[in-house]
Amino acid sequence: MTVKAEASGSTLTYSKMRGMVAILIAFMKQRRMGLNDFIQKIATNSYACKHPEVQSILKISQPQEPELMNANPSPPTSPSQQINLGPSSNPHAKPSDFHFLKVIGKGSFGKVLLARHKAEEHFYAVKVLQKKAILKKKEEKHIMSERNVLLKNVKHPFLVGLHFSFQTADKLYFVLDYINGGELFYHLQRERCFLEPRARFYAAEIASALGYLHSLNIVYRDLKPENILLDSQGHIVLTDFGLCKENIEHNGTTSTFCGTPEYLAPEVLHKQPYDRTVDWWCLGAVLYEMLYGLPPFYSRNTAEMYDNILNKPLQLKPNITNSARHLLEGLLQKDRTKRLGAKEDFMEIKNHIFFSLINWDDLINKKITPPFNPNVSGPNDLRHFDPEFTDEPVPNSIGQSSDSILITASVKEAAEAFLGFSYAPPMDSFL
Numbered sequence: 001m002t003v004k005a006e007a008s009g010s011t012l013t014y015s016k017m018r019g020m021v022a023i024l025i026a027f028m029k030q031r032r033m034g035l036n037d038f039i040q041k042i043a044t045n046s047y048a049c050k051h052p053e054v055q056s057i058l059k060i061s062q063p064q065e066p067e068l069m070n071a072n073p074s075p076p077t078s079p080s081q082q083i084n085l086g087p088s089s090n091p092h093a094k095p096s097d098f099h100f101l102k103v104i105g106k107g108s109f110g111k112v113l114l115a116r117h118k119a120e121e122h123f124y125a126v127k128v129l130q131k132k133a134i135l136k137k138k139e140e141k142h143i144m145s146e147r148n149v150l151l152k153n154v155k156h157p158f159l160v161g162l163h164f165s166f167q168t169a170d171k172l173y174f175v176l177d178y179i180n181g182g183e184l185f186y187h188l189q190r191e192r193c194f195l196e197p198r199a200r201f202y203a204a205e206i207a208s209a210l211g212y213l214h215s216l217n218i219v220y221r222d223l224k225p226e227n228i229l230l231d232s233q234g235h236i237v238l239t240d241f242g243l244c245k246e247n248i249e250h251n252g253t254t255s256t257f258c259g260t261p262e263y264l265a266p267e268v269l270h271k272q273p274y275d276r277t278v279d280w281w282c283l284g285a286v287l288y289e290m291l292y293g294l295p296p297f298y299s300r301n302t303a304e305m306y307d308n309i310l311n312k313p314l315q316l317k318p319n320i321t322n323s324a325r326h327l328l329e330g331l332l333q334k335d336r337t338k339r340l341g342a343k344e345d346f347m348e349i350k351n352h353i354f355f356s357l358i359n360w361d362d363l364i365n366k367k368i369t370p371p372f373n374p375n376v377s378g379p380n381d382l383r384h385f386d387p388e389f390t391d392e393p394v395p396n397s398i399g400q401s402s403d404s405i406l407i408t409a410s411v412k413e414a415a416e417a418f419l420g421f422s423y424a425p426p427m428d429s430f431l
Contacts, residue, residue: 095400112176114382116379124178155212184286205236211349223238233374262295263286310334
């Protein structure tokens with residue numbers, strides 16, 4: 001394959017190609033990091049920290065809701081005051097009901113595993129979270145939001161569904177739809193970029209899912225290719241709702257500093273109140289990445305990337321249609337009040353000329369044939385999962401019930417913090 005230089009059309013030299021590969025490798029490694037870890041890493045970089053925008057941003061080290069930032073922590077709450085996540089619970093479920101087969105994903109608080117229910121012989125993706133890790137970072141409210149959003153997803157074809165949840169004394173279990181067409185990020189890694197018709201199809205299904213969440217007054221806040229899966233036919237499935245913010249009315253705002261660095265909207269970086277248009281900025285960033293291979297303002301230097309997001313004009317190469325260019329300019333508008341979607345939300349995106357070829361009724365009913373078929377042979381076909389995950393051994397502790405392990409005081413505390421999430425055996429049975 002011959003690679004042409006951006007402006008002159010001349011063939012890239014080997015050294016330039018190596019430089020581009022190095023940038024892509026650094027980008028992919030960086031993308032696997034959580035925002036907290038990423039901020040802590042750049043905090044140790046003296047050059048990055050000298051940048052005034054970075055210094056301002058580093059004043060907030062945790063993506064917490066304002067109510068969690070009180071200087072004087074409240075005393076521990078009693079069990080009756082703890083978070084109640086009950087409606088998704090299955091009071092009879094336990095880890096030993098499943099054969100845990102493969103690790104298919106990892107996150108800040110645990111792993112996602114392919115599991116087969118022993119009685120039903122049905123395959124699920126089971127998200128297993130460590131309570132102690134959640135409590136340590138004070139993320140209980142985000143877990144509650146994730147579960148609440150999952151319960152509302154049953155009505156939309158492009159959002160992953162929750163079947164039920166349960167817990168042991170030290171872990172939470174979300175039993176989810178098993179989607180094995182691979183992350184959009186995985187396919188972008190392999191193909192570098194997509195042709196415009198394919199990018200349009202994915203962008204339309206993503207926009208439909210975001211529009212549905214917005215209709216429920218939910219802002220997603222963490223759209224990125226890692227959180228966008230393909231099902232076995234090639235349709236989009238949006239997953240990972242840990243950063244969703246509920247109860248954001250049409251003109252409502254929030255101010256939590258959270259998200260993924262490459263996709264942070266300018267108003268988030270400025271720590272200004274923001275609204276649901278933050279999701280349309282992220283859609284623009286994902287569409288740009290699908291068309292060009294990297295996010296719109298990406299730089300290996302974090303301070304420079306943040307400065308680009310805040311100040312650098314959007315630059316669009318000439319190899320896209322005018323309608324795609326117009327859509328990207330509308331979505332990646334730095335002023336959120338002028339951004340596409342600021343007035344009529346999803347309707348503005350839906351009616352944009354870039355999507356004039358999309359029949360939205362056919363789209364929502366999955367009557368449009370996806371432009372790419374993952375061609376998976378069945379549930380055991382893991383070809384589209386990153387070997388970084390699937391080569392990892394399944395931990396023995398994943399399938400253990402907590403009554404078979406020693407329960408420490410910290411595990412007791414973790415168990416009590418999630419009373420109501422689902423059934424847990426009485427604590428006195430562990431003594």
